[in-house]
Every structure is written in structure tokens, then in C-alpha cells.
Amino acid sequence: MNDKINKIIQLLNQEYGEKKWKKRYAPLDQLIQTILSQNTNDKNSNAAFSNLKRKYPTWERLLEASENDIAETIRLGGLANIKAKRIKEAIFAIKEERPELDLTYLKKLPQEEALSFLTALKGVGPKTAACVLLFSFGKPVLPVDTHIHRVSKRISLIGNVDRLKAHEILQQMVPEEQIYSFHINMIEHGRRICKTKPKCPDCVLNLICESATYFYPEIKILKTKK
Ligand code: SF4
Numbered sequence: 001m002n003d004k005i006n007k008i009i010q011l012l013n014q015e016y017g018e019k020k021w022k023k024r025y026a027p028l029d030q031l032i033q034t035i036l037s038q039n040t041n042d043k044n045s046n047a048a049f050s051n052l053k054r055k056y057p058t059w060e061r062l063l064e065a066s067e068n069d070i071a072e073t074i075r076l077g078g079l080a081n082i083k084a085k086r087i088k089e090a091i092f093a094i095k096e097e098r099p100e101l102d103l104t105y106l107k108k109l110p111q112e113e114a115l116s117f118l119t120a121l122k123g124v125g126p127k128t129a130a131c132v133l134l135f136s137f138g139k140p141v142l143p144v145d146t147h148i149h150r151v152s153k154r155i156s157l158i159g160n161v162d163r164l165k166a167h168e169i170l171q172q173m174v175p176e177e178q179i180y181s182f183h184i185n186m187i188e189h190g191r192r193i194c195k196t197k198p199k200c201p202d203c204v205l206n207l208i209c210e211s212a213t214y215f216y217p218e219i220k221i222l223k224t225k226k
Helices: 002-016 027-037 042-055 059-064 067-073 080-097 104-108 111-119 126-137 146-154 163-173 176-192 219-225
Strands: none
Touching: 002 176, 027 042, 027 080, 027 104, 027 126, 042 067, 059 080, 067 080, 104 111, 104 126, 111 126, 126 163, 126 176, 146 163, 146 176
16 A cells, blocks of 8 residues: 555645645634634635634634624634634633633644644544644644545545544555645645546546546556556
């Protein structure tokens, strides 16, 4: 499997460029941004996050707001009532532990401890927690979203397992120094090429992907010629 994952990483890096980690948001901002990104696209979640930051310049201010007001502010990000409740509850729980509302200390914790702290927050699952550690600190934790899950199954990196199990398997499989690039490029690949209806003839992985001939039997001929 080592050869296969390395080949996939190499092909994706060639196709989309190797991504180097750069910090996006402070960890608490990243947590809120990731909660907002659940079940919606980047454009809407980014707009909802900007609205939220504009209306509540500090997270303390948000704690004083009603869930209804928060929901109105993030309405275009979808599932506004649920997300407003999750965000407020998460910030409230963090304030109980860290009154200064700063999660920078997570950087120094062992990875498992940092993940445990985050996933203990209501509404924060392994993917959201991994996003905080990967994007804010560059820790080698691999968030597995719906695109990475789908593409990994199709190229047989994983079997027919759920996302949690997929995270465990891929976390062990992808070399640490490539986790960031792999994460970004697999999502891009899932959005552009390996969509629900995959575009296998245009796919840079089609010669090593077992599903290519299932979706497009004519690809078999190319594979035989190779
Ligand atoms: S060959 Fe098809 S199924 Fe396989 S990764 Fe590419 S687009 Fe997805």
C-alpha cells in the first residue's frame, strides 16, 4: 500500500500542485469557521463567518447574544439554528475551561489530548477537531470529509468503512509531511473530477484506480496498452 499511496500523492501533487501549510485562522476562529462549514459550501460558510465576526468582534460578545440573533447572522450558511446553538455551546464550554477564550495552548498538547479536548465539545466531531489542529497549528492530523471518503473508497485506499474508520486508516497510511497537501488535493479532486458521477477519462488516477473500468469500461483498453 505504501507504493500506492505515494503514487497517488505524487499524481495529485503534479496535477494540483503540492500544498504547503500556512495558517488560516486562530484556533478558536478555525473551530467556529469549521462548524459553519458543516453541510454547506465554502462560499456560504465564509460569508456566514464574515457576518459573524462583523457582528460579534469578540467571542465574549457572541456569548451575550441570543441564539436567534446568532442564527439570523449566519442564516446563509445553512442549518442556522443548529449551528448557532452549537457555536454558542462550544464557546461557553471553552470559556469554562479557558476563560481567556484562547485555544493556542492546544498546540503544546499531545495530539490525542488536543483531539480529546475538542471532541468533548458538543457538536464537535473528529473531522472538525482535526481541521483545527491541521489548519491552525499544522499538526499532521487528517480530516476526512465527504470527498476524501468517497475518493478513497473508489481508489481502494479503504474498504466500505464509515468516515471515522476511514480517518483512522488514512491517518496511518499518509506520510505525515504529506497530510496537508493530500487533504487539500483530494478535496479538489473530489470536487472537480471524482464527483458523484466521476469523470474517469479525465482523471490523473485512472490507470491505478480499480473503479475506473467499472464506471468507464473502455478505460480497460488503455490499461492493457499501458
Ligand atoms: S478513475 Fe474515476 S473513480 Fe477513480 S479516482 Fe478517478 S474519477 Fe474517481
